Amino acid sequence: MIPELGNFALALACCLAAAQAVLLLLGAERRDARLMAMAPGLAFGQLIAIATSFAALAWSNAISDFSVQNVAAFSQSQAPLFYKLTGTWGNHDGSILLWCLVLAICGATVGAFGANLPATLRARVIGVMGAVAAGFLLFALTASNPFTRLSPPPMQGQGMNPLLQDPALAIHPPILYLGYVGFSVPFAFAIAALLERRVDAAWGRWVRPWALTSWCFLTCGIALGSWWAYYDLGWGGFWFWDPVENSSLLPWLTGTALLHSAIVVEKRESLKVWSVLLAIVTFSLSLSGTFLTRSGILNSVHAFAVAPTRGLFILALLGLVIVPSLLLFAFRAPILAPAGLFAPVSREGAIVLNNILLCSIAAVVFTGTLYPPFAALVAGEQLSVGAPFFNSTVLPLAIPLVLAMSLGPTLSWKRAALFPALLRLWWVALAAAAVGIIVALGWHGLAALGFAGSTWLILGAIRDIAARVRLFRLPLSESLSRLAGVPLGAIGAAIAHAGLGVTIAGISGMTFAAQRVVFLHPGQATDFAGYHWALTALDHVPGPDFNAEVATLPASRDGRIVAVLHPADHTFPVQGTDVTDTAIRTNLVVDLYTALGAVHDGGAEVRLRYDPLAPWIWLGALVMAAGGGLSLADRRLRVGAPARRPSLPSPPGGGRRPARAAG
Template sequence: MFGPEQGHFALALACVLALVQFAVPLWGANRRDARLVGLAPYLAVSQLIALGYSFLCLVMCAVSDDFSVQNVAANSAVSKPLLYKITGVWGNHEGSVLLWTLILAVCGGAVSLFGRNLPDILRGRVLAILGGVSAGFQMFCLLTSDPFDRVFPAPMDGQGMNPLLQDPGLAFHPPILYTGYVGFAVPFAFAVAALIEGRVDAAWGRWVRPWAVAAWCFLTCGIALGSWWSYYVLGWGGYWFWDPVENASLIPWLTGTALVHSAIVVEKREGLKIWTVLLAIATFSFSLSGTFLVRSGILNSVHAFANDPARGVFILALLAIVIGGSLALFAWRAPSLTSTGLFSPISREGSLVLNNILLCSICAVVVTGTMYPPFMQLLAGRTISVGKPFFDAATIPLTLPLLLAMGVGTALPWKRAQLARTFSHLYAAAGIAAIGLVLCFWKLSGVLPIACGALAIWVIAASASDVLRRIGIGHTSAQGVWERMKHLPRSSWGAALAHIGAGITVLGLCGMSQAQHAIVEVHIGETRSLAGDDWTLLDVHDYIGPNYKAMQADIAIRHNGKLVTILHPEKRDFTTQSQTTTEVAIHTNFITDLYGVIGDRHGTGKDTTYVLRLHRNPLAPWMWLGGLVMAIGGAFSLSDRRMRIGAPKRAAARNMARA
């Protein structure tokens, strides 16, 4: 019922359905044939069902330890815990491509179900584009990375999973990140459909924005989760390594953030139309290219999938069709989209333009830094690496004006703002930021961390004061405040929350720039001090876990003689994979993380020493907390009535026609 052959067949069936989903509605839309266009949602849902069934089959193969399936034999084992048998399905190349297409199909299903208020032709075209992309990736899955490939004879047990990946954080990181990546396929499809139709208007901006915001929320969560994972699992004390794979997720996040903002201008002022369409295309293109770069092996990264240039050629061809095709369509049709809005630089839309320029500049820097090494090697034959110093030096100066503008932007009215009046709203926030600056001078060292820290406080204060002013705190009665709170659009709450989240993340980054660490070699009972805390190695003992041997340390941390906590970092040896992992011990009070790692044991008897790595990471949890707050802000604005209802006029018109 749920065997590998059924799964393989369902995948092929989904691929055929996706091809039909691509061809029929487009043809129908051209012939203005409502029946053909009307098939699109049904095709999308059937494709989703077929693909969901296929994925379920793969999960069942993994759960039932069917080692005749190559993918399961290579990545699973009988002794693996059930949770990791399930999540291990997407922990490898083949399974993750299947998950990728499944999420794309879910997006298609969501457009079919939630897009009922869209004009039929537009919905048909959007679904057709999604179907086309789906078909391409399902063909990739079937032809070059078939997850249902069989082996004969089937091995008795599988080879097991990389112990580093046996972690709940990583188990759910890929689905969330992929939902973010793939979610941007919907704005992309909207952009291409709009180009085919030759019309972008306020209604289009309103339709496309919730999809972009939803994808953005997932991508934000995915990046934060990945960064958190590398912080507490890899045990290097770092949180972001400017690794090509991390950059591959940051690049679409930056253009996606720009898209979420520029779509507001399309919705409110019918401006920036071409730019928004281009951003929608670019964001999804970057998502796709990221997937390609990771899997082709071109980029030298710690996150290596089993690389295969043959797969790379297939994805590159797919990219050429999707990206090349959409950009060619853009070049051909964009001139027909006319912009109506003219706007002054000092206005809400002006500040959004500035936001877009800065975000895209940061994006250009990250793209350059990521692509420079492989291109340098290709053209000059020299191997170089571009790392943290470049990215820090190039991105932070662009982030400073971005933070400054974030605080001012939401306080500006649309069309034309009076500077004096706007600034009068911001006195309080500026005052708090000034206090913050003093605080930063006291606590932080270095010009850039101080500037970033003060500006982050400014963003938080300005966003909070903007909401407080709108709900009339200070000049309306309590009853009035309550009324205004209820009527303030959710999207305003969402924007303020997202901006506050960004401020919290930046504060966390500033705190982490002051992190201190020490690598010490100590005997049992010895004490070392780091930044005012005394770390004592109390004891080290060995124990045997389910599929590993472990060495666990007890480290007491005292501050001024008072016990703060006892950390228990571990080092685990996984015997079947002959791999060692470190289990970091972290004590957090949400202001400072005390982070301990145990390394090697040296010597024997009384001379036994242990290598310990001690970290003191100020404000570390704020980085991910901020990401979460940003995503919650996005989700809040998604719940806004205006986002859900779509274009009321059109719906009303259709209802009238029906009546």
């Protein structure tokens, strides 16, 4: 009964989404206020329907209703309730439903907060989101329906992928999807603007909070995935340039570019065509990232089964979203004439440079990811593009990007002088150079570059805020009182830039990581990286759906126990797989990392790692996201802030102006 209710709610959501698309787009075209006024209602209706459907699937998972094929294939009754629930989106069909749910949440949020948007724009934005939702809901209903029943139902499910039974990986998809799908709002704004034939400063102000929110979630989602790879896979690596990882990095790169170019649209009414294109491209990459990886066509360690039929279906759906958008862009973009002019050396110029570099990195990663399958297609030979390609191509582009990141905020809008700006950064440059030289002399060339870049970014961010409060030029108390007046957006930007510096420091620190593999019997010990590691016990512990070998490994320094680590090896009998459970002790500066290898003859192979600064990689990402979140709180970014400028007349030859219908 519950699954049927879910199926019905899914069908209802699909109909509502289709109505949302047709009625609102038609209403906006005809300036029909009654049709356009339906926007929030339809968006909320769709959300309620999908939420019901999703709850039905979660319920079926929670009570282990194995008559539902999806539950029988990917769950089992002994799994803990938490993983039963998170298992709802741990498979293809369920994750599509989650994707649609997040899209509906975004649509409803636009409906809720969009009261001060022009009625036609709001109707078009929500209408475009409805059109996208209708396509994917139709896909969920027909090609990957999670509510298909099995008769007779099996006694036990086929079990959950043990790798997914991990807290970080369980919450990874929803956060990543909030990021991916969040970019549907800037996308819908871009399409709506092309339909309206106008992009103005207000457009930039409306798009920016959405792009920023999605960007924060995407940053967290990518960091979470990388952290999982670090602690779960047990090899100490954190980024492998795997196609699945790259496909989440691509929208992040173009999304970061959009975040910055939208500022120029808002402040200077420039870069309009470019920002609209970035909004379309970012969502297109998000879509491809979510779905093409699932077709199994990219050779990845994240093994998705090769499913050509499903892949073709998804491809057709992607084509239906992306091709008309880019066609509309090609025909309407020339209408969007820039209003503000600026000199190459200016804040705008720095943001253009940032955009060029970010998009170049995205192009390189895109090429490297798609080259192997396309080489197979064109030349008929298989090859793989590995980390050396990405490292050697991304690094030369990342260096000027990092340099510009501290320089950009010192430049003024419209026109700036480069030399005084460089002078303002003299002590930052000196400190970065000093750090670089010390590291280069003492240890490692590449790490020196990383630490210098990280110093440059962090001190550059501090300098930016210090200059705004005129630190040390005014009495300290006055500087502090000025801090309250600094816009939150500026503080957020400085924090986000510093966050990247923290991440770069973490990545550079990993060059000093040390590792050792030893075979120990209980009672034996080894000295490594300045610590004394003893294996005191090796216990057999049965769990709910697995058997575990758990080691007790106290690590001590100068005779004092610093940490007691419990690396484990889990065997899942239902699935017949082994999962290593690493134990990591961190003090946020250094990670002591242990993993259990083969257990035999009463002893165990123990892998020990000493990873200096490793936690900073993910801490930096959190700082970046926090900076983004702080910017969101800036009242200038809130839609409807009093600073809103009167809308400018559309440029000559720019077609008709949309009438502001009452809504």
